[in-house]
Amino acid sequence: MITSHNGPQPADFTDVRATNLAVVLRFVRENAPCSRADIAASTGLNKATVSSLVADLIDRRLLRETGLTEHRVGRPATMLVLDGSPYAAIGIEVNVDYITAVAVDLKGEELLNWRRSFPGGTSSAGQAVVAMAALARRVVSRMTKEARQVLGLTVAVPGLVDVNGIVRVAPNLGWRDADLAGDLTKALRDPGFPVLVDNDANLAALAEHRFGPHRNAANLVYVTGEVGVGAGIVMDGRLRRGGQGYSGEIGHIELDPAGPTCRCGRRGCLEAVAGIGAILAHTAPDASPSELELEIDEVVRRARNGEQDILALLEDVGRHLGRGMAAVANMLNPEVVILGGYYVPLAPWLVACAEEELYGRVLAPGGGGCRLEVSTLGYGAAALGAAARVLDSVDSGRLPAQR
Amino acid sequence: MITSHNGPQPADFTDVRATNLAVVLRFVRENAPCSRADIAASTGLNKATVSSLVADLIDRRLLRETGLTEHRVGRPATMLVLDGSPYAAIGIEVNVDYITAVAVDLKGEELLNWRRSFPGGTSSAGQAVVAMAALARRVVSRMTKEARQVLGLTVAVPGLVDVNGIVRVAPNLGWRDADLAGDLTKALRDPGFPVLVDNDANLAALAEHRFGPHRNAANLVYVTGEVGVGAGIVMDGRLRRGGQGYSGEIGHIELDPAGPTCRCGRRGCLEAVAGIGAILAHTAPDASPSELELEIDEVVRRARNGEQDILALLEDVGRHLGRGMAAVANMLNPEVVILGGYYVPLAPWLVACAEEELYGRVLAPGGGGCRLEVSTLGYGAAALGAAARVLDSVDSGRLPAQR
DNA sequence: GACATTTGTTTGGCTACAGAACTAACTAAA
DNA sequence: TTTAGTTAGTTCTGTAGCCAAACAAATGTC
Structure with a gap:
């Protein structure tokens, strides 16, 4: 194109x-x-x-x-x-305690969705490449068995990935300056399809842009609700990655100089006051990464039970989240901001307060038409977006060769 | 194109x-x-x-x-x-106390630069249209006398302008929902060239992108330093205006819930702690809009004299500005953030502190390659950018008809 | 069964690109 | 002065791929 x-x-x-x-x-x-x-x-x-x-x-x-x-x-x-049958796009997501692989056909229909536990928090990038390559090979061989040609593979990494696909920093994984794309290509030995790497929030935004209920929105922001808070930015119909690929790092917007200390060393960052860590610091301060999901379930249970301290906590987090989203909406004027990750199960107690803060702070008339929505794609949004990244390059004209 | x-x-x-x-x-x-x-x-x-x-x-x-x-x-x-001679692009900037018109040729060489005082703060949008039309007619007739064909006219307005060119809110001018483009076209009676309207920060960003020393940067942000603080965002080589055209409203990012009250009613907005108003509140609280330039000159004089209270004030403003720019840089990862407006004369006392805060807060390695620079285009950046907007549409393939 | 209607193909014409051959205009060396 | 070498720009030819219009095919309607 x-x-x-x-x-x-x-x-x-x-x-x-x-x-x-x-x-x-x-x-x-x-x-x-x-x-x-x-x-x-x-x-x-x-x-x-x-x-x-x-x-x-x-x-x-x-x-x-x-x-x-x-x-x-x-x-x-x-x-x-x-024609769904002859092709497949593969997306892989690395995380603190698991690796997910999905494959989709041209229509975006999920062909497989495999999750494999993996000690990401304590493994080197090299070990991760080995694990990913093993998983990728299995997915590729399954696709080949189904007589599908693999169009490409994209890896979603929670961290700073530059425009060349080098993982600069992945704090939760402990990686630095890892050429994941290059190493994985090498490990797959001339795979015959392109291997790309991008930030998980960016790819989740892409998934929402292609498959989500707001797929018509040319301007949208996806916000990850994990230990870290990051965003993927779609403007004018395309992912916008900034000069070096580091756009969307909203987790350390400083909302309150008098706020709690953030793991970055500063005070009152969005992540510190509205990240998942801000909730668990009150309910389960010693939870390990692999227990996050369980702990959040527990928070949901207690909120459902109407426990006042939890409700107050969530309201507080929602308000801070709304203030952060107001900064996003004022700066980018997206049609929709989509909350993902652990914000999804917590949404019933977050969104109303967040919206109130958001609309109160957005300068543009009618809030600039910006809605705050909750992701419907689930935890696999980044992996799905990684596969969508492959389909996107087909859409932009890089069609597979003629028979 | x-x-x-x-x-x-x-x-x-x-x-x-x-x-x-x-x-x-x-x-x-x-x-x-x-x-x-x-x-x-x-x-x-x-x-x-x-x-x-x-x-x-x-x-x-x-x-x-x-x-x-x-x-x-x-x-x-x-x-x-x-060939500079046969064409002209016209840019007009409306402001609180004056209207500026510039005309440039294809090369961007300034053909004329007229400033006309105008009580923008107390005039209706209708009166402004009359004044602008009169000025535009004189510019057009001068261009015609020079045997130049006018390719287009763009108006820069300090306020929220939607994607259709409707001025939704211009707080300093007191306008609301004014169809400036339509009314001006009517007032010029079939001018034979397109008339567009856009936000002043957007257009100043365009001027920097086309004429500034950082014209190679595909990702840049221009920040206006006026009573209001706004930004124009260029990403991947084009102005990004968001869903409805309201992107870049960074003035009301809330930096400190305990900070001074902003004119928007909230506390600690970027504008309230790092806007020009934050400086003048200490030095000349009752200055009228037309006296701003003089008052800033006075601040510069006192800073040059080494007056401690002024230096401390400017350092404080610089730090807050740096914090705001850190939010911008983290979210957008531009190659350069360019400070304009009244930040330019004050830059010697602002930039060092601002940079310190900025680089301390940007998460990406090496600050994401983001530099903080001072505009060299002067106060006319928005008007120049308005003209650049016309040249841009020529560049994107809308060439004037063959002879 | 003739006719209307819609789909998709075939044919011809046109635009505008690329590559190769060619002409033009100069310098440098014999 | 001639000749070779070099670079600039044009002309010619071939081709890709668009559009418009005519045409063939397949169906419903009267």
């Missing part, structure tokens, strides 16, 4: 073709099943051009004709759908 | 041509004088194609051949430059 940003790049016919192939592919994905005539009418492309593009996409096994339908006057249309 | 965002749009040959014309135009702007051969070598376009594109651009009087130069072996090259 021809892009205008990052410097002027000349265009030629292959760019036109790639752009239009991607246009048709995206249209079918969003409007399947549909006919060639539908595509031509909606996109403005000529019928003949659409036929040629569709033939090309069928050749590449990205589209498939279904049986005719639509009993109206005139010749019945041959309906087209995405 | 073919863009991939906001929905898939099909491409055809005219898009290829427009893209390549824009590529050549941009190349010549950035590398003038240069030959056709240079263009071909650097852009990757074929020599023949470049010749055809250049001929087209010369026809449209966007480029011009100069006398030959370059005494090297081989046939001497005919050097090309932007």
Whole structure:
């Protein structure tokens, strides 16, 4: 697809073709099943051009004709759908105590979702590469067995990942300057598909942008609710990673110089007053990373029971969260801010207070049209987004070669 | 130019041509004088194609051949430059006590710069339209006298401007929901060029992005230092305005819940602790908007004199500013944050403390490569950016018609 | 069964790119 | 002065891929 940003790049016919192939592919994905005539009418492309593009996409096994339908006057249309069967995109998420791998087809249908426990908190990046490679090989072999071609693999890492895919710092994993993409490619020995690495919040934002209920929003922010608080930023329809890839580090926005000490050493950071740690510091100060989920379940149980101290705690966290989101909304004016991670189970007690603070602080009329929503994609959002990252590159014109 | 965002749009040959014309135009702007051969070598376009594109651009009087130069072996090259003479882009800035109009040619050379006093603080949007139309007509007639075609006019407004160019709120001007673009177009009676309206910080960011010393940065943030503090955000080479156009409202990021009351009613907003008002509250609490410049001069004089209370005040403001910029840098990871407006004369006493806070708080290694710089474009940055907005649309392929 | 309607293909024309051959204009060396 | 070498820019030819219009195919309606 021809892009205008990052410097002027000349265009030629292959760019036109790639752009239009991607246009048709995206249209079918969003409007399947549909006919060639539908595509031509909606996109403005000529019928003949659409036929040629569709033939090309069928050749590449990205589209498939279904049986005719639509009993109206005139010749019945041959309906087209995405061909789910011949391809797969793989997403892997590394975390403190597990590695998740998902594979999806072109439609985004989940083909498999494997979780494997892994002592991320005490393993080196090298050990992680070995574990990921082993898992990836199993996924690839399963996909091959299903006669699927793997289009790519993306790894989601909770940490600072630069634009080249180098993991600069992953505090919870204890990694520094790890070339995960390079090492994993090497470990997979010429895998025949691209291997990418990105930040987990960025990829979760991508998952929301492609699969979430707000997929129409060209401007959205996804906020992770883990021990760390990070954000993935989609503006004007694309992930915006900043100059070096470190955008979205909202966890250490200082909300209160008199607030509690944060693990970064400063006081009153968003993470310290509204992160999951701020809740568990009161309920389970010595919880290990692997116990987080259980502890949060316990908090939910106590909130359901109406325990006053827990409700007050959650209200406080919600207010601070709202203040942080107000900063985000004022700066970026997204259509929607999506709360993910452990914020999801806690949402019933957080969102109302957060919204109140948010709308009270956003300067733009009507809150700038910004809504605060809760992720519906669950804990696997980052892994799903990693797979979505692969599909995105298909959408932007990097189609698999013709048969 | 073919863009991939906001929905898939099909491409055809005219898009290829427009893209390549824009590529050549941009190349010549950035590398003038240069030959056709240079263009071909650097852009990757074929020599023949470049010749055809250049001929087209010369026809449209966007480029011009100069006398030959370059005494090297081989046939001497005919050097090309932007043709400054036949076009003009107009930028207008409305402010509390004046209206500024600038006109620039294609190269960005300033053709005129008129300032006209205007009681913006006490005038309605309607009265402003009348005044702007009168000024614009004079500028247009001057340009016509110079045989220049006006390519467009953009108005910079200090306030919230939505994506359609409606001024939603301009607190210092007292305006609400004013369709400035529509009314000005009407007042100019079929001007034959597009009239746009945007936020002043956005346009100043555009000016920095096109003309400033950091014009190579694809990710930059411009911060206005006026009574209000606002930001213009350029990411991945383009202005990012958010869902409704209200991005960059950083003035009311709450830095300290125990801080001084802000005019928005909350406490400790960036604007309240690091805005120009925070300085003048101590030195000239009753200054009217038109006296701001004088009062700031007075502050500069006293700082130069080494008056301790002023130095301490400025250091305090610098620290708060740095904290605010840390939030910006953490969220957006720009290559550079540029301080504008009244921060410019005060920079010698602000920047060091601000940088210290900034680098101490940015999570990314090496501060994410983010530098804090001072604008060199002066108070006219917004008006210049308004003109740049017009040139931008030429660059993106909307070329004036052939002769 | 003729006709209307809609779908999708075929044909022809056009635009604008790339590559190669060519012409032009100069320097440098014989 | 001639000749070779070098670089600039144009012309010619081929091709990709778009659009428009005509056409073929498949169905419903009268």
